[in-house]
Amino acid sequence: MEEISTSKKPDGPGIVETYKGLIKKEFIQFVEENWKEHGDTFKLNLGFRSLYFAMHPDAVQQINISNSQNYDKLKSYDVVRKYLTGEGLVASTGELWKRQRKLMSPFFTPKGVQEYAEIMIQDSIEIADRWEELAQTEEEVEIGEEMMRVTASIILKSMFSSEIDEETLEMKDCVEYMIKFATTQQQGLYFPDWVPTKRNTKYKESKNKVYKYINRIIAERKAIPQDQWPEDLLTKLMLTVDEETGESMSENLLRDESITAFFAGHETTARTMSATWYALAKNEKARKKLHEELDRELGDKTPTVEDLFKLPYTLMVVKEVLRMYPAAPFYVRDAIEEDVIDGFKIPKGAAVMLSPYFTHRHPDFWENPDEFNPDRWAPELEKERHRYCYHPFATGKRICIGNNFSLLESQILIAVLAKKFDPKLRSGYEPEWEMQGTLGTKEGFPMRIERR
Ligand code: HEM
16 A cells, blocks of 8 residues: 555545536536546545545555455445345445355356346247337337336346236336435435425335335245245245354345345346447447357257357447446445545545446547447457456455346347347437436437347
8 A cells, every 4th residue: 555645635626616517417427527637536525525536447456355444335325225225235334244245145156146047038038029019010119118127027036936917016116216216315405204205205105015015925935834935036045044143034134135136136237238229229240240149159049048158249248338338337435544546645434436437438448448349358358458447346345246147137138139139229319328326318218129
């Protein structure tokens, strides 16, 4: 670590300029302007606290790996913890996080997630049937909604063995409202929780419904013999026992981990898939190469998990989408003690924002960073790159536990759908990217489903 006494203070706009910028401009655009003006390490002064930005891959390495003991999910995660994930893995800390991560990791290994491949394949076939009808009508769809529906179905089946019916759709809407509420609550612009505004009441009702739904599923399982429990993630969590204490997870923890997996896993993968259809529609060369691979390796056959190993270009497309359009464009860590990043002083307690979105477009590490080019993921090129210039799932001990689940799901959806369909973007449409908790666009992606 560098000497703290010799370090400089990071540059950045003053408080008035920051608020003016944040009101007038989209967050991503404002951050980009500051990055260009102040360099890789800068700060935004919010008055009550400052946000420090660290865009360089060396900083990604320092915060997540070499000095990770100095960073945790503290104050910056209070809102997510309070309104959404409770004690679930995304925002838990200390011994609880360590124990839960150890207990849950085996279910999310590349091999472990293959248990859910059949669900992913069947749901992809179901959406392909739906697209068959849409292709006949030539009706325009919002591809984001299509993808939200299928990823919600996949995670709900994987988690609870629940089919998509009226009740699960309501539960999906309720969790989505909780996510929206927690995201906007971060801005601190609303009445306190106890004021019965429409917004607060809707949040409380949504949360009650979700809690009731999950508690009922757990109670129903407990009422029947264990050997009759369905083979899903919830059963795995219910049967897991901590070797040291001999304890299994409490009902509250089971509920919090279920909501967390739904929250962390469904919208992010849906965003990645929507960006994939957009990127393919805009890039004929990539689209052709993908179609060639799928036709050559699959013919008319529905892919199996084994087939995915024969589809390297499909995976390269997903990796490139996650580079240019990472569903989680930012994540934050709180500094436990003072640190020095890139020669700049980071005070104790500071919130440090890491940004896959901008590190992935850093011109010192990426050739033509604004060009969508899956070929950059050829193994020999990948090897030459800075190890930490790519972190769509974060990295280090708190790397996304669901990354293998999501990569498998994305590959299967592309393999099944792109083999038959070629969605076309509305002519002349240019998306306006913006932060919506995850990376979204103002008006989604209006597309027409065309048969290839
Ligand atoms: C393309 C899809 C996905 C992306 C881009 C993504 C991205 C991320 C990122 C950046 C983090 C770190 C967040 C932070 O430190 O604040 C994270 C953590 C996490 N993700 Fe994902 N994720 C995806 C899919 C999934 C899926 C499918 C699941 C579950 C089924 C999942 C579950 C989690 C959990 C539980 C954590 C917290 C891990 C911990 O702190 O130990 N994610 N994800």
